Amino acid sequence: MAQEVSPVTPATLKTNDTRALDALTGGAFSAPTSGERTARVREWLAANPSVEQMQEVFRELSARDKGAARLLREKLDEIKRNRGQEVIAAEWAEKATALLALPKLNIADAMAWQRDAAKAGAPLSREPLASVKTQLAERVRGIEDLQHRVQVQREAAVLLAQRIEVLSTKSWQDAQAALDALGKDVPDWQGQAEALLADPNWPSVDGRFPPLLESSRTQLQVVWESFRSAVAQARAAAEDPAAALPPVPVWADELRAARGVPVEAAPAKAAKPKVDPEVRERASHAVRDALAKLEQEVAQGHGKASAGAANALRNALKEHGKLVDDKLENQAHAALAAAGELEGWQRWRADQLRQELVTKAEALFEHPAPVEGQEPQPPKPRYGGRKMQEQLRALREQWKQTDQGGAPNHALWKRFDEACNEAYKVVEAWLDKVKAEAAEHKAQRLALIDEVRVWAAANATAKDDDWKGFARVLHQFESRWRDAGHLSEKTFAELQPRWKEAIAAAWDPLEAVQKQSLERRHAMIEEAKVLGAAPQMRIDAVKSLQQRWQGEAQAIPLDRKHEQKLWDAFRKPIDEAFNRKSEEREKAAAALSERDRAVLEASKALEAANATGDAPKIKAAMTALEAALRGQAQAQAAAAAAQEAAPAESAAPAGTAEAAAEGTETTEPAEATEATEAAAAEPAPTPKPTPKPVIAMRGDDRPGMKKTEPAPARGKFGDRKGGPGGGKFGDRRDERGRFGDRGDRGEREDRGPRLGDVAFRAQRDALDHAQAALKKLAAQAHGEALTQLITAWEQRNPEQVPSAHDLGKSVGPAGRAAWVKSLQGAPAGDASEALLRLEIAAETPTPAEQLEARRALQLKLLTRRNDPSPAQTWADDAAQVFASGHEGSKSRRLQAALKVLLRR
Structure with missing residues (x-):
């Protein structure tokens, strides 16, 4: 019987692949936890599997466990990156080899290779680029060293020429003695110059150095030949008087003196002819302008510009040299000498400027100081992206200007370029961020435009x-x-x-x-x-x-x-x-009325009394203001005017009596006299007392009822049974009348015309200020009295107990007398229960350790219903406390309780 073959499906193939990969990775797929899968993947990667195997495992594992697949992804990325770097390294190694094969290497090209390779991401620290980089650096170093030796040789040639020139100012015998030493030094210099020319890097030297060496070599050879011939001629002239004298003036004068021939005096310098002052001034001005321009270029180190300025000064001297004074002419020649030296040695000044720029470029990063026991921290940029970009542009522009005024220095350029490239990384990161933000902002704005169009259509x-x-x-x-x-x-x-x-x-x-x-x-x-x-x-x-x-x-x-x-x-x-x-x-x-003026004056007087802080004055001023408000001041003024007018009116009856004696009847004056007497006998209107403020009280406070008795109970619908107006639904027609009139209530007080706005506001503000001042003064007096009372208890001094007026109306004379009596004797008794009663009366908090005692006392008071409450006996309790000894805690508790009780 044939065996049945199961169908092959993608799921079956995937299961088989997973099993094979699990066997390949050592059980990474069948591991129960993510940590075990990660560990098995790490062990498998240590065996260096092929890239194809890693890709297959990553494809299957990333769908199951991303954490374990991260190792594979990183490894694959590293391999991909390494391959890319290998291609880049091969490309840049080929370029470096081509540079090394050139017979004439340009230093700038070598430095540009390293910079461009770093920008392209080439691995300069790995082979083959590491060895090629070293070879290029050694080649560049050899070229720079050769150029430096050329400058040294040129300076040595100048020094040898100076030695020969100095010997020409001394005796010819000294020159003859130094001839042998110079005969060795000059050939040595020639041999060193020949060695420079034979160096393999000589073709790569900058084009300005070979002419410098050749000119120094030719000049030294000419000076040396002239010096040797002059010494030989002087020796012959010393041996043979008939021989010609040497061309050196000092030596010729010395030989003439040896032969006995008188030395001719130097001819006197002919005086310059007189010139028109205006012409001389114009000539001096032209020479000074050219001289100032040359000195400016020399000070700035601009070699090319100084050469043009020097030519301009030479032309000015050729044209106006005979018209300027000796001082200006000497200054011009000194400036030309300095310009000539700058043209030959302008690299020194340019290098100084370049060194400053290199220092500035390297200072764009902060280098933290190393700390012992810690890893060195990377340098931090001093500026952000935009500021760093501006700094780099400014530095590079200054470097270009320096290169225009002097010969380049590749060693300093290398340092400067490396520092700028390192700083440019910050700029690149900033530019990338700016580009990303710009793209995002553009997308946002486009989306907003579309949103506005859709909204406008809707x-x-x-x-x-x-x-x-x-x-x-x-x-x-x-x-x-x-x-x-x-x-x-x-x-x-x-x-x-x-x-x-x-x-x-x-x-x-x-x-x-x-x-x-x-x-x-x-x-x-x-x-x-x-x-x-x-x-x-x-x-x-x-x-x-x-x-x-x-x-x-x-x-x-x-x-x-x-x-x-x-x-x-x-x-x-x-x-x-x-x-x-x-x-x-x-x-x-x-036009203010008389009443408004009186109120204004009384308000001003009250404000002045408020400023003094004297309570009696404030109260007197308040009384005067209230009188002015009720018009009593005007009534008093009218009564005074009537009293003043009474004597004048009493003269009229006397005149009428005389007229009666003469037979004339006068009845009207008698009636006037009676009216005057009646007006004088009428008393002045007395000011009404200030109405007392209404105080809410328990009980029935209706007219005719006792306030101490509770109000009668209300009926079913809130009507008051048994009381006045106890009709249905609380009808009170017997009191108010039919339509709410007030029945037998008196007429409302006639307050007179309304006050003006200015007077009303003035009296209102004055009264508010007065009440606040009185309240403040009362609080101060209360505090002083309480402090004085506690001090009297502490010192056991009855004389320091405040008066009844200072203690207030809450303490009567009997209570104050009990306190004075308690302070007269020695401390005795326990006042703990009295203190608790005072705190219960004042409703002030009790210390935590006395809470149990206070609860026990409150329970005790509940059982004694007929005993007076602590609120009624607090004065006697205080006397009991004063009879006991003074303590700090008791004093604070007593003061807190009395502070409340004395104000009631």
């Missing part, structure tokens, strides 16, 4: 006529556009027209409604002008117009500045009309 009018909400949404769109981030000028110029078109289309419905609203508002402004110009102000019309304006303003929003201008134009005529009414009202109220 909102052709405001929903529910909410135009303010419509404008609010548009303003939110504009705010989002302003806050959408930075864009480049080019991108912003592309997006701005599209945004304006979209937002303008969204604003169109609101602008149409705003145009109609403007027409309505201008019409209301004209109505306001008509109302304001009317002789009689119509308040109802003004209110109606203002309500219409407010409704229009709340419904249709406008630009804030424009809306404010319209509101000002609308409000102006109405305000002017109201101002006219106010002016008329103020004119009417300008």
